[in-house]
Amino acid sequence: MPVYSDKVMGHFMNPRNVGEIEDADGIGEEGNPVCGDMMTFYIKVNDSRLSDIKFKTFGCGAAIAVSSIVSEMARGKTLEEARKITPALVAEELQGLPKNKHHCSNLGAQALNKAIDDYLSKQGKPVKTRRREKRNG
Amino acid sequence: MHSAKTMEKRGFAATSVPVDGYGLVELDELAKSIREDTIVVSIMHANGEVGTIQNIKEIAKLLKGRGIVGHPDNRLPGNASFCIEFIEGEGMLMLLSSRGIAASSGSACTSKALKASHVLTAMRIPPEIAQSSLLFTLGRDNTEEDIEYVLETLPPIVDRLRQMSPLYAKFLKKQSGGR
Ligand code: FES
Numbered sequence: 001m002p003v004y005s006d007k008v009m010g011h012f013m014n015p016r017n018v019g020e021i022e023d024a025d026g027i028g029e030e031g032n033p034v035c036g037d038m039m040t041f042y043i044k045v046n047d048s049r050l051s052d053i054k055f056k057t058f059g060c061g062a063a064i065a066v067s068s069i070v071s072e073m074a075r076g077k078t079l080e081e082a083r084k085i086t087p088a089l090v091a092e093e094l095q096g097l098p099k100n101k102h103h104c105s106n107l108g109a110q111a112l113n114k115a116i117d118d119y120l121s122k123q124g125k126p127v128k129t130r131r132r133e134k135r136n137g
Numbered sequence: 138m139h140s141a142k143t144m145e146k147r148g149f150a151a152t153s154v155p156v157d158g159y160g161l162v163e164l165d166e167l168a169k170s171i172r173e174d175t176i177v178v179s180i181m182h183a184n185g186e187v188g189t190i191q192n193i194k195e196i197a198k199l200l201k202g203r204g205i206v207g208h209p210d211n212r213l214p215g216n217a218s219f220c221i222e223f224i225e226g227e228g229m230l231m232l233l234s235s236r237g238i239a240a241s242s243g244s245a246c247t248s249k250a251l252k253a254s255h256v257l258t259a260m261r262i263p264p265e266i267a268q269s270s271l272l273f274t275l276g277r278d279n280t281e282e283d284i285e286y287v288l289e290t291l292p293p294i295v296d297r298l299r300q301m302s303p304l305y306a307k308f309l310k311k312q313s314g315g316r
Contacts, residue, residue, distance in 0.1 A: 001230055001247070012231060018301050027301070035245035036264045037225065042301040056303035058268075060227040060246035064301065100251060 004061060007096035011065035016072055019054040026122065028114025030058065034103045037095040039067055041115040043074075050074050050082055055111075062094075062101040069093050080114050085109055141179070160189030160260045168199055179208040184274060186243060186256045187218040215275035223305035224298035225268045232294045238287055243270040265304065 004012070021042035029040045037059035044052035053075050055067040070090055074082040087105040091097045097105060117127045141151040152170045155163055162180060171178070180201055184189045193207075200207050221229070225241025233240050241247075243254025245268060250260075253267035273287065299305040 001227065001234065002277065010226075013235065020306065035251045036268060037246065038303055056301055056306055058223065058265075058302045059225055060244075061231045063225075063246075064228060100249060103251075126308045 002098040002101060004063075004065070004098070006064040007093075007095040008062060008091070008097070011068040012061045015064055015068035017054050017068065017075070018056070020056060021052060021054050026115040026117075026119030028116070028118055030107050030111035030114055032103065032107050035060075037063055039063065039107045039111040041067070041111045042073070043115045043119060044056065045079070045119055049076060049078050051076075059107070060101070060104060062097055063104040063107060065094060066090055066105050067111075070108040070112055074088045074112055082116060083113060085112065154261050158260055158262070160184055160256065162191055162196065164192070164195055164199065167196065171199065171205070172205070175203075175205050177206050177208055183212055184256060184310050185212060185216065186254060187260070188216050204290060216272060218270070218272045220262065220266045220269045221271055221295055222266060222269050223302045224295060226270050228298050229271050229294060232297070233290065238290060241272045241274070243272065244268045248275050
């Protein structure tokens, strides 16, 4: 097993915001091309802020910790702010990730962004893709 | 497998014979791949990862009278290998280890190279099921109480990870959808 930081272990043992939101305003599902795992984010939006966020994850310990911390980082943020959560920031917030686990942090940021995209397209608003964002891993 | 590669480097030809979903060597395929000039058939009698035991008798029948040496690589380990669907191996290992249980997994996430175990792949286990591989090995110091402890500890861990799994949620929905 890889050696994880205390923060990763904490979030893995005690993940925040696990679950689904029945009447979600946006849902984002992202698969992991590297190992075949999957993460789904559910969001509620109020006054263009993320008023609620939940996730489900099928993946390694790091992937579970990533989804948990992403949900904490994003909660209460505006959509614009939430879009700025990059894999690098996620890894930093988790006190680092083992080298071969960086792709798991991509998964979190991407699933969240997809949920925001989903919300915007349901609202009939233009969906901004985030190609300019820096990728990690 | 490594010895076969070494032989190939020395100029021998080697054929790998596929296994079925339980890891059993496919006898038809084996019969087909035996050639006039075959000299050795090497079989792992008992697989150390999934515990498959090959039908050596039938295999020996195939080789009889053809001047071929059978080479069963014989080892019968006290192991139990599972795939616990909808959850991933590393998470199980981490939670088990937090309760003092050491196990292993052939999942992609637990491997350095992020690839599922070649044994499971050869058995054509679908990737998402290989992800849920969990392997227990008994050592000589293990007691019956240890096994009881694992049996008590594992189900809540499975439950907990399934509650987090989008695949499990999908499976439940599909089931309640009457399909
Ligand atoms: S999800 Fe597979 S390595 Fe993290």
